[in-house]
Amino acid sequence: MAKKQDNTITWDTFSEGLWRENPVFVMLLGMCPVLAVTNSAINALAMGIATLFVLLASGTLISLLRNSIPKQVRIATYIVIIATFVTIVDYTIQAISLDLYNALGAFIQLIVANCMILGRAEAYSSRNPPLKSIVNATGMGLGFTLALLCLGVVREILGAGSLFGIDLFGPRFEPWVVMVLPAGGFLVLGAWLLLFEWLKQRKSETELNPAAES
Amino acid sequence: MSTPEAQAIQPSTPTGPMIRTLMGIAMLSGFLVVLTYQLTKPIIAENQRRAIEAAVFQVIPGAVARRDFLVTESAVTPVSPDGPTEGVLVYAGYDQQGNLNGVAAKAGAQGYADMIHLLYGYDPDCECVRGIKVLKLAETPGLGDKIITDANFVANFDALEAKLNAGGDALANEIVTVKAGTKQNPWEIDAISGATISAKAVGKALNQSTQQLLPQLMPHIDVIRNAPPPPSEPETPDSGTQ
Amino acid sequence: MGLFNLLFGQKGFTHGIHPPYHKDTADKPIRRLPFPPQLVLPLDQHIGKPAIPLVVKGQEVVRGEPIAKADGNFSVPLHAPATGRIAGIELMPTPKGPKTNAILIDVYEGSTQEVLWEQPREMSELSPQEIIQAIQDSGMVGLGGAAFPSHMKLSIPPDKQVDTLIVNGCECEPYLTCDHRIMLEHPKALLRGIRYAMRATGTEKAIIGIEDNKMDAVELLKSHLSKGSPVEVKAVETKYPQGSEKMLIKSALDREVPTGGLPADVGVVVNNVGTLAGLGDLLPKGRGLIERVITVAGPGIAKPANYLVPLGTPIRYILDYVGYEGARTEFILGGPMMGPAVSALDTPITKGTSGLLVLNEPSIEEESHKIWPCIRCARCVSACPMHLNPSMLGQLAAKRKYEEMAEEYHLTDCFECGCCSYVCPSNIPLVQYFRIAKAINREQAA
């Protein structure tokens, strides 16, 4: 783009990933982990943090190297860098807890293929200085984690009657098994999106209405 | 589409920098990854050992020490870095005194959603399965996972008969899963109503595995019985796992 | 294929509908209607270029005299339907939409209204070319409703071979009986007209297709035919839209007119019985088309019947004459399936008008149903004689995807018969949608 380079870091640099350009709710990127591992809040959190780490680390490195990577090998380099950090995360999680590792399944490794990460590398880190990239990646990563949690919490509460593994409703609660199944993932995310759309429309209506009345 | 002059200029390919960058980055990655791998390897190995051990001790009541063996058609040999690599891996569990309490092996069968992988403990003395542990499960939570949580179902494996026939080439009675509440023989598994499929998969897995393993294992069971005590005394497992 | 075809082993067209026929006027002989005080004669009563007036305001004209001439080949002249004085050439409403120029004639009250202008000719001496010219001079257009200039239809382009003339006596529209009456009352004129048309087109064979609810007409016409006559009378299944030329050709000859094609592509010309009876009557006398038979019917009419009316009679006048009651009324020119409703009572009867149907309050209420969304019941699909997918077309139209309708769903093949709308339980005005779509596509193409 022809836009002039703007190196100032603003609140927006950080917050756009949280809400305005939230990778999940707004951009619909990286959907697979979002739906696959959010059947419990703890998995969602772990996945979010892992992604955040990869986003941050690869973003930083790419931003640092951005001027010395020839355009033609750009993508290949980014992928290798991202894959490196994903492997690191993969082994780290195995070292921390095998149970968690088993619960997340192959999806840790699939972070490599998370469209969001390569997308951010391309669109942001390769064009901005490290500090700015870090701030932005943190925002994006947190936004992603937040979205995962939104799903994980709902799915765990309904699907297992617990939150972060803590039983909420006692043993007689009937869990809604569907929520932890694939279909539930789709439906809960769909429901969240509906909710946001509804809020958005209500907001724009209230913005319009006073004008119309006066 | 484009102006002629734009078409003419094919950007030159910076061969040197391209190769240098990609190779450099690749080697750097290789280094980083191998570093992580080496750093975490002992921890992960320890994690895995503990997980296996916990599972083995769980399915072999009373075991406190374990040794691994490879079962092949002709022999049973202890696992060692320079021993054979092919064969079925079994874990032998010994009690405090070094007596063989049982042998644990892996089994698997297609369940409702995906493969169910189990570890079961086989007691050569009573010729029965003494316990199972589900290693990997993708069944429906709340339904399929009853094969872990349902006490009645788990009780099936207190002593599930798996006796070889006279010829020693197959089970005397196939292990079968029967409808909940209709178990009559020691080689039958009472299914779980509502999760018949998962329960059947367990039965099928056990049947398949024992049918294949026992004819090879039993003739050589003494190799395991008489094996020297485990190389290094493992730390006493928590009492909870027993 | 319907039960009829199974039983009688006759090949017919598939799909179509069976609306209630209401042919109550079938036994009412054609009667003449008195002349109205003023006639309104639009210059474009036919498809093609409007005629060019030959008269000026204030001029006197006698009955039968040409008052407008054809503008080129794709046009026909107009003749004065009554003796009187030209009141002007003004914009007047027509059923087509915008007002168009029409010649107004103040009819002389005292006149005997004899036809005072004619040029008799000896038909047997005319060559096919001359017959065609005579037909154009008579101002004849398709009386079956389309008002397509008959001489154009009967001139077969040199690259086409036509072997059969099909005479359309189906009259499949409910209520209408004018064609039925013409067949019963003027069989001779009809057969004469058929002979002229066969000579003009050089066909060896003619088939008169009549729906089997008019067996009296079938018998009568058969009795007029000699053995070995090239003309054959064929009863076809009573089913709407049997009278559509594509369907009739399928039923009579088992030939399918290709999409976008004309009957001539399968070697056929189709003419309405009224058209041919008119030709049989007018050509020897050398007269112009100045009147036609229409069926006036419907629940709102006191004296439903078939009337011979001068062209240009405003429907207000007909209504006054036949007597009609009602406050909220729908006036339809033609049959209930295809006829357009008119928005002004000054609208005149034109060459293409085959009936005047009057629906008053109760019947209107019956028809005004709520529109529901398409429930995909597929009734329209199994009603459409053209085997289109009106359900899909309707849904696309509602979303204004007109191009897709034409390109992927054969919109252009729809001839607006109305079967789909008739059966639609959701009351979706499918045909209306299709007309809009076609209009817009036409405009876009232009």
Added chain:
Amino acid sequence: MATETLSFIFLNAVLANNFVLALFLGLCPFLGVSGKINTAVPMGLATLFVMLVSSVCAFLINEVLVAFEIEFLRLIAYIAVIASAVQLVEMTLKKFSPALFRSLGIFLPLITTNCAILGLALFQTFKEYSFLQSLVYALGAGVGFILAILLMAGLREKLELSTMPSITQGAAVSLMLGGLLSLSFMGFAGLGG
């Protein structure tokens, strides 16, 4: 080495464990490119093609990795090789068959970094499939993807013509449809078990 029969592997990948609807892989293109049947078809075909390519690549590389005992580099090696292979195919197409490129090729870059592809490569390795088994698995996964994306595209085209309330007109309805499809595919669970 896994013992499953080829037909079981295929059917399982198409129906019971459909990559998109049961395993949650390849959702981005599934949601993104399912608006029209006309684009969903080439997308599906391109995915199938890439899956076959990457299945072969992954199998070969894995042999190398195992030989050198450097399995820990698997992820990097897989993704790098697959991405490059696909890019090579893409550029070759662009150069030598612009027509094919326009209909299929423009989807290739979208697919390269898509988790279904990598997932396939990893799963076939975890499951210790033989070469043939891997290929059949890839075929099944690809066909399953085509099935899912075609159904989705058909439904979405139909919805184009409906009068949906405004709040459901965005991405939400695609997800809901995905959910409903996923519910419907649950019927195949346990097939062959």
Added chain:
Amino acid sequence: MDIEIALNVTTAILFMGILGLLLSSMLVFANKKLWVFEDPRIDDLEGMLPATNCGACGSAGCRPFAEALISGEVTPAQCTVSNADAIEEIADYLGVESGDVAKRVARLACAGGNHVARMRAHYKGLESCRAAAVVSGGPKSCTWGCIGLADCADVCEFDAITMDHNGLPIVDNAKCTACGDCVDICPKDLFSIQDAAHRLWVACKNLEHGDTAENDCEVACTACERCVKDSPEGLISIQDNLAVIDYNKISLASPIATERCPTGAIVWLDESLGVIKGQQAKRIVRKEALPF
């Protein structure tokens, strides 16, 4: 043990090195041999365009317009949908002048709201002008006039058209991008795209004259020819009973032309005051619809 690790590390690095070499060689090869030109600016420009693909610019959509921009066939300002900033950005990017295009808007040649124009019938069916128009030209007495069922407001993607309380569409000049959708949809061809700077306007299409026209609609052009006489020679003429303005001579126009119009069919459109009718146009105070 340590040797093993060292070996492992070396293998790993070597492997990656070779892999990197292979991949980069491949990419080098690809870039040299398989390279196909595509102007990257097209994508950039497409990103800057509004992506409405409305076609008002005369191209088949935004991407073709971007291509035309690059080849210099068009100027950025010809995209009528982009706002001034966006056009500026595009011009900057290309290093060209944004170009000036006179603001054009859609204008309605009918003033016959339901308070002044008569209905001759009672239309029932689809609430759409197109639909009503295919039934005998619609229910309105004036068969040329606005049916008022809002097809134009429906199709306008820019929300530039609202229906007033008399059932007449009102164009918001600020929002109108002159895309022409309303021109296409109106079954009565009442809309046309006009220069916003043209002030003189005939808001009628009725081809009747005198009382007949006024019977249809109280604000119809009666073809009285007063505007023709009051204007400079040739600016206005009567064709088919309708006043027609020759916009080639628009510079001669002044509000004088509207002064003596008896019905107010010819109007002066003022930027701030809106529609101005002549002094002698009869005042219509009726607010509600005419009785049937």
Added chain:
Amino acid sequence: MSKKPTIELRTSPHAHAGEDVVVIMRNVVYALLPICAFTVWQFGISALALLVVVTLTCLLSERMFNALSGKPSSLGDWSATITGLLLAMTLPPGFPLWMGAVAAFVGVALGKAMFGGLGMNAMNPALIGRAFVQAAFPVAITTWTPAFFDGRFSQFIPTTLTPPFLQPPAVGDWISEVTVDAFSGATPLALQKFEGVVTDHMDMLLGTTAGSAGETSALLILAGGLYLAARRMLDWRIPVLVLLSAAVTAGIFYMIDPAKYPDPLFVVLSGGLMLGAWFMASDMVGSPVTPLGVVIYAVMIGVITVIIRLFGGLTEGVMYAILLGNAATPLIDQITQPRVFGEQRAGK
């Protein structure tokens, strides 16, 4: 002319077959009522409560979504009533009422309202509701209770009145209390699949077996379906082809191994196939409009049903088969556009 009439302008055709959506839908309800009545007679007040609660929830949800989207009430078109009745009929008679209400709400919300209401839905709302609760509460939805137990008109099945969000109690003890001979707790299908026991065909025809509330009496379903088919309110080809293709598929396997696979008549009479074929697969909203499409759709449903029944993890596959059929309908419609009259046949 006496007085000046008001001219009405409407589009042609000015005649109409007269049978509108409401009439069709009302007749479907008529056809369903005998089945409902039989269900109540069979399972008592629990079934009645389920029917009422599910149908009312459907109606309320529909009304609520009408209000939310600012549309007029659409309860008058009876389609929500049909959804409710059919949904209730596919649930086990002792299904907890609160779960029934969830199913109804989800069915209307996800199955219908989300797409814009009547006619716009992609898949069968009743089955969406059922598929959802089947996935959410798989145990409850496979808990069957015996038909014609004593005291069914004075006593609820214990699971029926489970308080919202709680687990239904176990019914094993209660069943042995109310039944004299041992009730196996299984439907004919489950009996066949897991025990290899084939239920008497006559029992299934008459509906004296266990099963979902409304799927047990094949005879009444047939009668209702035939009534609608005779009045041309459903497309007879769909149910006939569904049943036929199911029977043929099953027949093939039966011929291969009669000991392992059930006979075709059993397949046709058991489970929800009858109800599904006559009342659900035939729902025109989710079925193709083209003649060839209808055939493909129906055969597909029949075959998938049998495949799931014989080889899948579940005992019954009709619901999934119909949902899949619905999902494939747009595609089927697209590829089976009929040959237009006069369109040149290839090679002719």
